[in-house]
Amino acid sequence: MLTLFERETLNLATLNDEQTAIRVEQLNLAFDKKSVLSEISMRIPANRIVALIGQSGCGKSTLISCFNRMNDFYPQCRYEGKIIIDGRNINHRNENVAQLRARVGMVFQKPNPFPMSIFDNICYGLRLQGVTQRRQLDEAVEQALKDAALWNEVKDRLFDPASVLSGGQQQRLVIARALALKPEILLLDEPTSALDPLTTLHIEELMAQLKKRCTIVIVTHNMQQAARVSDYTAFLHQGRLIEYSDSDTLFTTPRKKQTEDYITGRYG
Amino acid sequence: MDKRWFYPWRNAAQRQTLVISLCAFFTAGLLLGLVGIILLIFARGGGYFWPEDIYEFGLPIDNKPEVRVFGEFQGSQGLASLGDKSARYWLVYSHSNPPYKRRALVAAHRVQNADIARHAARVLLHDGRTFLAKPVFLNKHDERGRVLDKLPAYQQQVQRLTDQIETIRDIHLGPLHRKISTLTLKDSQTNSGELLAGKRAFERWQSKVIQLEATRGQYTLTLEFADTNTITVPLNQLKQLVYPGQLNQVEKLWLTLGNIWQFLSQPPQQANTAGGIFPALFGTVLMVFLMTLIVTPFGVLAAVYLSEYAPRNAVTTAIRVAVANMAGVPSIVYGVFGLGFFIYGIGGQLDEWLFGDSLPAPTLGTPGLFWASLTMALLTLPVVIVATEEGLRNVPAEIKAGSYALGATKAETMWHTVLPMASPGIMTGVILAIARAAGEVAPLMLVGAVKFAPNLPVDSEFPFLHLERQFMHLGVLIYDGAFHSQTQTSGASMMFAACLLLLLVVFILNIIAVVLRNKLRKRYQKET
Ligand SMILES: Nc1ncnc2c1ncn2[C@@H]1O[C@H](COP(=O)(O)OP(=O)(O)O)[C@@H](O)[C@H]1O
Numbered sequence: 001m002l003t004l005f006e007r008e009t010l011n012l013a014t015l016n017d018e019q020t021a022i023r024v025e026q027l028n029l030a031f032d033k034k035s036v037l038s039e040i041s042m043r044i045p046a047n048r049i050v051a052l053i054g055q056s057g058c059g060k061s062t063l064i065s066c067f068n069r070m071n072d073f074y075p076q077c078r079y080e081g082k083i084i085i086d087g088r089n090i091n092h093r094n095e096n097v098a099q100l101r102a103r104v105g106m107v108f109q110k111p112n113p114f115p116m117s118i119f120d121n122i123c124y125g126l127r128l129q130g131v132t133q134r135r136q137l138d139e140a141v142e143q144a145l146k147d148a149a150l151w152n153e154v155k156d157r158l159f160d161p162a163s164v165l166s167g168g169q170q171q172r173l174v175i176a177r178a179l180a181l182k183p184e185i186l187l188l189d190e191p192t193s194a195l196d197p198l199t200t201l202h203i204e205e206l207m208a209q210l211k212k213r214c215t216i217v218i219v220t221h222n223m224q225q226a227a228r229v230s231d232y233t234a235f236l237h238q239g240r241l242i243e244y245s246d247s248d249t250l251f252t253t254p255r256k257k258q259t260e261d262y263i264t265g266r267y268g
Numbered sequence: 269m270d271k272r273w274f275y276p277w278r279n280a281a282q283r284q285t286l287v288i289s290l291c292a293f294f295t296a297g298l299l300l301g302l303v304g305i306i307l308l309i310f311a312r313g314g315g316y317f318w319p320e321d322i323y324e325f326g327l328p329i330d331n332k333p334e335v336r337v338f339g340e341f342q343g344s345q346g347l348a349s350l351g352d353k354s355a356r357y358w359l360v361y362s363h364s365n366p367p368y369k370r371r372a373l374v375a376a377h378r379v380q381n382a383d384i385a386r387h388a389a390r391v392l393l394h395d396g397r398t399f400l401a402k403p404v405f406l407n408k409h410d411e412r413g414r415v416l417d418k419l420p421a422y423q424q425q426v427q428r429l430t431d432q433i434e435t436i437r438d439i440h441l442g443p444l445h446r447k448i449s450t451l452t453l454k455d456s457q458t459n460s461g462e463l464l465a466g467k468r469a470f471e472r473w474q475s476k477v478i479q480l481e482a483t484r485g486q487y488t489l490t491l492e493f494a495d496t497n498t499i500t501v502p503l504n505q506l507k508q509l510v511y512p513g514q515l516n517q518v519e520k521l522w523l524t525l526g527n528i529w530q531f532l533s534q535p536p537q538q539a540n541t542a543g544g545i546f547p548a549l550f551g552t553v554l555m556v557f558l559m560t561l562i563v564t565p566f567g568v569l570a571a572v573y574l575s576e577y578a579p580r581n582a583v584t585t586a587i588r589v590a591v592a593n594m595a596g597v598p599s600i601v602y603g604v605f606g607l608g609f610f611i612y613g614i615g616g617q618l619d620e621w622l623f624g625d626s627l628p629a630p631t632l633g634t635p636g637l638f639w640a641s642l643t644m645a646l647l648t649l650p651v652v653i654v655a656t657e658e659g660l661r662n663v664p665a666e667i668k669a670g671s672y673a674l675g676a677t678k679a680e681t682m683w684h685t686v687l688p689m690a691s692p693g694i695m696t697g698v699i700l701a702i703a704r705a706a707g708e709v710a711p712l713m714l715v716g717a718v719k720f721a722p723n724l725p726v727d728s729e730f731p732f733l734h735l736e737r738q739f740m741h742l743g744v745l746i747y748d749g750a751f752h753s754q755t756q757t758s759g760a761s762m763m764f765a766a767c768l769l770l771l772l773v774v775f776i777l778n779i780i781a782v783v784l785r786n787k788l789r790k791r792y793q794k795e796t
């Protein structure tokens with residue numbers, strides 16, 4: 001019953017600002033002359049899981065990176081349009097990008113723990129925010145590891161180097177590291193494509209838990225995964241948003257031919 | 269005509285084998301040469317401390333066909349083996365006129381007739397002079413010809429006299445001297461009585477010292493050379509007296525260790541051809557240490573700027589190429605630059621601003637430890653920059669992205685993640701810099717290293733570390749001593765010992781850095 005309630009679908013077209021975590025308006029993005037994203041407009045509902053699907057190279061990672069402006073590191077990247085989070089256009093040139101990234105966490109395909117202890121990995125973001133008190137850090141670390149369903153496995157070896165953990169544990173550590181900052185939005189770029197099925201299941205369960213705390217945008221190549229975990233799914237093709245609706249609809253009765261072709265595996 | 273004779277390597281496999289054999293051959297040759305040099309330095313440098321047996325010889329000296337001398341072997345000329353009839357041997361010997369050591373090449377037949385002189389001793393004086401001679405008797409006051417057994421007792425008495433003299437100097441003469449000079453500076457009229465009393469007391473103590481010194485001077489040791497001429501030395505001059513022929517191997521080893529310690533802990537004597545090398549060792553290590561302190565932050569900052577902040581354009585590329593090429597600039601050019609720019613330029617300007625009163629005598633605009641360290645830092649800067657850039661490049665992009673994604677600014681990412689992960693690379697650069705700086709001599713002679721410095725750059729006087737002082741350096745000491753050793757006899761071996769020490773210093777500094785680097789590597793290398 002509870003899951004049913006949580007999956008209560010909102011009408012994406014009539015989403016008000018209160019219910020919106022990210023509002024994208026007329027986003028265009030190009031690397032040098034090559035257009036990568038064209039006229040993307042979408043609303044990402046708060047406290048829901050939104051999946052981005054599409055062929056390799058269609059611009060999923062680029063789009064998700066727009067939400068915390070990780071594309072800024074490519075000097076050849078140019079973009080226009082608005083992305084509104086918390087009522088502010090984060091594409092504005094006066095936006096404090098470091099603060100934005102503290103509020104919008106991101107996890108990458110390959111687990112990338114820092115070469116430090118498990119404890120220090122989790123404290124990394126907090127210390128940057130100026131938290132130095134040991135008690136506060138201890139509590140935050142425990143909470144973050146519990147949120148990421150890793151606490152029981154590592155509580156006895158918090159000060160071992162993070163590299164001793166397995167791939168799945170490392171990925172959960174990286175998620176815990178992001179969660180320690182209590183982000184409003186969590187961006188996951190193919191978080192399970194480097195992991196085995198069982199570990200993948202672990203992380204999917206974790207996402208369902210995290211929904212209460214934050215909005216999740218996940219990029220995935222795995223159609224079953226998208227259907228399983230996400231509330232809404234957006235299908236991208238060659239930099240355009242082709243179809244965006246609740247996952248049940250999109251996977252059972254897609255409106256566009258391209259979407260149908262993709263989810264039935266006719267190309268991609 | 270059959271060309272097989274000219275081309276024995278007819279097919280590709282044979283040619284390849286030949287090329288590989290040639291490479292192996294030359295590599296082996298090079299390695300052998302290297303090992304040979306190191307062995308030579310070890311043998312000659314290490315032998316310097318070993319008490320060699322003393323032999324009695326007949327040598328043609330000063331137009332006389334044969335004069336008896338005491339001497340010791342320093343090895344053969346070239347690589348002749350011992351049985352070789354035509355071989356010639358280096359011999360260090362002592363002869364009564366002048367009584368110092370000399371060096372000569374002697375033919376093999378003399379060596380074969382030589383006997384170990386068990387009663388001959390190596391006599392080392394406090395001023396660094398050494399004799400090879402036979403101690404014959406001790407003298408005290410008018411009693412001449414006391415037996416040698418009394419030597420320890422006599423030395424004790426001499427020591428007691430020396431202690432007395434030192435005590436009088438410290439307790440009485442020093443304070444009196446200070447008192448008299450302050451009184452003289454003040455109005456001499458009012459204190460004339462006190463002044464006179466002071467002067468009287470001073471004279472009284474001084475005559476006492478003179479009397480004690482005269483007594484001490486009467487304790488002497490008479491030494492006899494192989495040609496039966498004798499020499500008499502005051503006992504308080506005697507530093508060490510060893511009979512190598514009467515020692516067993518363990519005693520010799522013990523003595524060798526003592527000699528090594530003396531070598532490491534004492535200042536040089538006799539124009540860098542005798543005594544120890546402590547100030548030079550200290551100066552070398554201190555200079556390298558300061559250089560490391562200067563070059564590491566600057567090199568790392570420059571590398572971080574070049575690889576992370578500088579715009580990626582032609583100018584940056586040009587700078588990078590220039591930096592790489594700076595490593596190839598001859599070191600003497602750096603020396604001239606240091607002298608011209610740092611010392612005369614910056615130092616001179618500072619003198620004008622801060623010490624205008626004492627000009628034209630320079631205060632800072634003169635060669636010294638700091639300028640030398642700065643010049644060497646400049647010399648080794650390219651090495652550190654190149655190695656650090658390499659280390660920065662090796663930090664995975666995902667790690668950086670992970671840091672940025674947690675809200676870190678570029679500077680924070682640098683400081684907390686990238687630099688620690690690049691630290692093994694940085695250490696590699698520092699190792700190379702240390703290896704280069706510790707062995708460099710030419711530029712140092714222009715910017716602060718001298719063959720003799722009266723004071724160490726570190727002492728108990730405020731501010732304890734005297735960066736403006738000139739300092740001694742192992743390389744300069746070797747250079748200087750080697751020059752003297754062409755004319756004097758004992759220098760050459762000491763130079764080998766100093767070379768050995770320089771090698772060891774470079775080696776130890778390297779080992780420390782390598783161990784540190786491996787620690788860092790273990791810590792920051794991700795297992796993948
Ligand atoms: N740094 C970059 N420079 C130039 N082109 C890029 C860069 N990053 C991505 N692209 C291009 O943008 C397009 C979208 O890439 P991406 O968003 O990574 O696709 P995906 O959907 O597989 O995640 C690709 O065609 C890729 O070639």
Ligand SMILES: [Mg+2]
Pocket residue numbers: 060061062
């Ligand atoms: Mg991607």
